[in-house]
Amino acid sequence: MTTVEKNQTYTVTIDDLSHEGLGVAHIDGYPLFIENALPEEEIKVKAVKVGKKFGYGKVMERFNANPERQEVKDLDLLRSGIAPLSHMTYDYQLRFKQQQVVKVLKTIAKLPELPVASTLGMENPFEYRNKAQIPVQKVDDQLMTGFYRKNSHILLPIENYLIQDPKIDQAIIAVRNILRRFNVKAYNERENTGFIRHIIIRRGHYSHEMMVILVTRTERFFKGTEIAEIIKAELPEVVSVIQNINPEKTNVIMGREEKVLYGKSVINDTLLGKTYQISPQSFYQVNTEQTEVLYQTAIDFAELNSEDIVVDAYCGIGTIGLSLADKVKHVYGVEIVPQAIEDAKANAKANGIENANYEIGKAEKLMPRWAREGIEPSVIFVDPPRKGLDEKFIEASVAVNPQKIVYISCNPATLARDLRRYEDLGYHAVKVQPVDLFPQTYHVESVTLLIKAV
Numbered sequence: 001m002t003t004v005e006k007n008q009t010y011t012v013t014i015d016d017l018s019h020e021g022l023g024v025a026h027i028d029g030y031p032l033f034i035e036n037a038l039p040e041e042e043i044k045v046k047a048v049k050v051g052k053k054f055g056y057g058k059v060m061e062r063f064n065a066n067p068e069r070q071e072v073k074d075l076d077l078l079r080s081g082i083a084p085l086s087h088m089t090y091d092y093q094l095r096f097k098q099q100q101v102v103k104v105l106k107t108i109a110k111l112p113e114l115p116v117a118s119t120l121g122m123e124n125p126f127e128y129r130n131k132a133q134i135p136v137q138k139v140d141d142q143l144m145t146g147f148y149r150k151n152s153h154i155l156l157p158i159e160n161y162l163i164q165d166p167k168i169d170q171a172i173i174a175v176r177n178i179l180r181r182f183n184v185k186a187y188n189e190r191e192n193t194g195f196i197r198h199i200i201i202r203r204g205h206y207s208h209e210m211m212v213i214l215v216t217r218t219e220r221f222f223k224g225t226e227i228a229e230i231i232k233a234e235l236p237e238v239v240s241v242i243q244n245i246n247p248e249k250t251n252v253i254m255g256r257e258e259k260v261l262y263g264k265s266v267i268n269d270t271l272l273g274k275t276y277q278i279s280p281q282s283f284y285q286v287n288t289e290q291t292e293v294l295y296q297t298a299i300d301f302a303e304l305n306s307e308d309i310v311v312d313a314y315c316g317i318g319t320i321g322l323s324l325a326d327k328v329k330h331v332y333g334v335e336i337v338p339q340a341i342e343d344a345k346a347n348a349k350a351n352g353i354e355n356a357n358y359e360i361g362k363a364e365k366l367m368p369r370w371a372r373e374g375i376e377p378s379v380i381f382v383d384p385p386r387k388g389l390d391e392k393f394i395e396a397s398v399a400v401n402p403q404k405i406v407y408i409s410c411n412p413a414t415l416a417r418d419l420r421r422y423e424d425l426g427y428h429a430v431k432v433q434p435v436d437l438f439p440q441t442y443h444v445e446s447v448t449l450l451i452k453a454v
């Protein structure tokens, strides 16, 4: 039970930060999570949501500022969750992320001794995203682009996203204006009516090739080809315009069916000197510059040699394995999205790499099968989604007896859980390097080296 009441105001001092970068204040032990509030700041807070175990508050007045506070130019960037750490100096953000890892290694992994290096950050921690997924809604009788307010589907009109490649910001406005000129209807989520649901844009960091994906509710796209031609004419970098059809009432952004409205069905870009094709459905790291730092760290941790047999699990379009294929004997990649495996195979070929095999499937299914087939990797790279590794995968990876496992993680909590499992199964974590792939946001990426205990 708490004495905190909804809509009441309290004067509090922030004593912690949540993993989402929200300030935390305690009122008689009851935690309130507060946007745009930093440790040591004394504030007047209004309780806006009061639950059984915790609540949310809104800053009404701030009496002092943490020296690491930085001016937020557009509060919508906090409200939308696009840049939830943009009120912190970049140096503070980097330390915050390192501490997030240190914390879970202690509490979840029970590995308090494991050293965590300082987060590797960017020189310019803005305008880095090579991809945008922008919701479209009708606002004031007009087709509008922007971003949802956190935990809602209310669209905040936004034109400068701060963390996206500015060419992508410009392209969103251009595409929005073209759609308006053609009177294309925005999608209505509540009723599952209307037409354009999302505008997705990808731009190759090095190649500058641009792909525009228009996600529509239905297939018939009146003047779709003409619209695609005009997009190309106004945005000369565009090499591909795709219509993706998503008829479902769902939060999942893309549907299964696709049509090329203009140009190619992929874009190309390079990473660590290798060239890659990227399909609309394939995962591709959004921060190209820092992805190179991340992969290089992972490769350096592995200390590869020409006899190594490498598994690249959760391989996407093959970028990690193909970056290191020249150094090793063989690479086996597995990935669940079929388009990504098509890309990975094409990418091996385009780079003249003949010692890499790719298979569609679940890593937790493929790994035990490879073990039965007698494939004996010496190094396993894993790069799973936020939910981390499946127990079956962990067991199978240990059963094939690799010398090293390099764990690339986008979620410290599941990383810590999995490191505990590996530790119990005889693999010892020796070092962790956080790399900031998502400046201004609370996402924490890291690389951990595990070696077989002797």
Ligand code: SAH
Pocket: 283, 284, 285, 313, 314, 315, 316, 317, 318, 319, 320, 334, 335, 336, 337, 340, 361, 362, 363, 364, 383, 384, 385
């Ligand atoms: N290593 C790649 C991709 C990392 S993202 C890169 O750096 O670009 C994680 C990838 O895992 C995604 O491509 C996703 O489609 C894939 N994936 C998710 N669940 C999976 C599973 N159970 N088995 C194999 N791949 C999976």
